[in-house]
Amino acid sequence: MNKNVLTEKAKSHLEILCTEIGERRVGSEENRRATAYAKKVLKEAGWQTEATGLPVIDWKTGGATLTCHGKSFEIFSSPYSLGCSVQGDLIAINTVAQLEQTDIKDKIVLLHGEIASRQIAPKNFPFWNPEEDQYIISLLEKGRPKALVCATERNSATAGGVYPFPLFEDGDFDIPSVYMKDTEGAELLAFAGQTMELASESVRIPETAFNVIGRNSNQTKNRIVITAHIDTKIGTPGAIDNGTGVTIILLLAELLKDNFSKHPVELVIFNGEDYYGAPGQIKYMEQNTGKFGDILLNINIDGAGYKEGLSCFSPFNLPANILDTLHEVLWETPEITEGLPWYQGDHSMFLQNGCPAIAVSSGWFIENMECQEITHTPKDNLNIVNYERVSECALGITELIGKL
Numbered sequence: 001m002n003k004n005v006l007t008e009k010a011k012s013h014l015e016i017l018c019t020e021i022g023e024r025r026v027g028s029e030e031n032r033r034a035t036a037y038a039k040k041v042l043k044e045a046g047w048q049t050e051a052t053g054l055p056v057i058d059w060k061t062g063g064a065t066l067t068c069h070g071k072s073f074e075i076f077s078s079p080y081s082l083g084c085s086v087q088g089d090l091i092a093i094n095t096v097a098q099l100e101q102t103d104i105k106d107k108i109v110l111l112h113g114e115i116a117s118r119q120i121a122p123k124n125f126p127f128w129n130p131e132e133d134q135y136i137i138s139l140l141e142k143g144r145p146k147a148l149v150c151a152t153e154r155n156s157a158t159a160g161g162v163y164p165f166p167l168f169e170d171g172d173f174d175i176p177s178v179y180m181k182d183t184e185g186a187e188l189l190a191f192a193g194q195t196m197e198l199a200s201e202s203v204r205i206p207e208t209a210f211n212v213i214g215r216n217s218n219q220t221k222n223r224i225v226i227t228a229h230i231d232t233k234i235g236t237p238g239a240i241d242n243g244t245g246v247t248i249i250l251l252l253a254e255l256l257k258d259n260f261s262k263h264p265v266e267l268v269i270f271n272g273e274d275y276y277g278a279p280g281q282i283k284y285m286e287q288n289t290g291k292f293g294d295i296l297l298n299i300n301i302d303g304a305g306y307k308e309g310l311s312c313f314s315p316f317n318l319p320a321n322i323l324d325t326l327h328e329v330l331w332e333t334p335e336i337t338e339g340l341p342w343y344q345g346d347h348s349m350f351l352q353n354g355c356p357a358i359a360v361s362s363g364w365f366i367e368n369m370e371c372q373e374i375t376h377t378p379k380d381n382l383n384i385v386n387y388e389r390v391s392e393c394a395l396g397i398t399e400l401i402g403k404l
């Protein structure tokens with residue numbers, strides 16, 4: 001298929017995913033519309049399709065308020081937190097050592113400074129879970145405060161472009177929490193010891209989300225698994241993260257349908273990469289327990305198609321023949337370069353299970369991961385997409401698979 005035609009198709013898929021549908025948080029109606037659309041495209045291109053239901057939590061908030069003697073502070077409900085309406089004395093904590101030594105029972109706890117400097121991993125998150133984070137959570141649960149107020153600064157490395165960032169984003173953690181800017185927290189600090197009133201009108205709603213899988217063969221041995229997550233964070237249309245990844249899979253559904261590769265191909269649209277429990281990834285691991293050895297290669301697409309710079313394919317543990325083939329394709333394709341390794345994506349799950357992988361993304365994002373202010377914000381919209389980059393990635397992957 002010619003590149004111009006493919007680029008037009010990319011634009012049309014992206015307009016549906018990011019403009020007509022928009023935010024695709026796990027558990028929402030929009031998320032289900034997006035997976036239904038992807039399934040329809042795969043099916044129409046002749047792939048055997050399968051949608052696997054995942055029990056998840058959707059979450060909504062009517063806002064949050066924090067007041068003390070008529071003075072109010074600007075706060076936000078932490079995503080996936082339980083709501084609350086409580087009154088209690090404010091106590092400020094800024095280190096783990098202080099948390100260990102302080103009685104926080106029935107208090108409203110202000111977490112600020114060092115202890116609030118980076119996002120705390122969700123309790124049951126399977127892929128990244130520092131012991132210190134689990135320890136902080138256990139201290140808080142044992143301490144039984146009424147609620148948490150978290151004052152956070154900017155931290156692109158762990159929270160993308162979001163400021164302030166929610167310290168907790170965890171539907172398995174049951175202490176109600178809200179968050180605020182570090183500057184607002186500095187003002188709140190002066191109210192330590194006083195009685196505060198805190199209300200957060202958020203609710204957890206049991207819902208269903210879906211993984212979508214397309215296959216062009218009944219063979220599973222030596223298959224190539226191409227993955228992209230379809231979900232977004234709350235509050236973003238998720239164009240680069242990861243409307244473009246899903247779009248590349250939808251283009252591949254057409255480019256690869258004639259099964260010209262000697263290896264079976266599995267197209268996997270995951271639900272949950274940007275969600276506290278990674279339900280789609282866990283489900284896929286369960287479905288493939290003991291069978292990851294059947295996978296020849298994972299190609300994971302996340303962050304592709306940014307308007308500035310080139311696309312990049314980052315190799316991980318590739319056997320020599322696949323690496324040589326990748327180099328051949330990159331040599332012939334000046335718009336795609338070899339990328340440095342990065343691990344904040346679904347290819348990590350394949351690596352952890354012993355599979356070689358290639359991560360497809362935009363060079364600009366990998367280079368600016370620690371300082372960019374786009375990821376997980378409304379700025380991640382179609383204005384920052386280069387549709388040609390999107391079609392070039394699809395053609396590059398097709399080329400690679402054809403040569404393997």
Ligand SMILES: [Zn+2]
Pocket residue numbers: 229241242273274302303
């Ligand atoms: Zn992503």
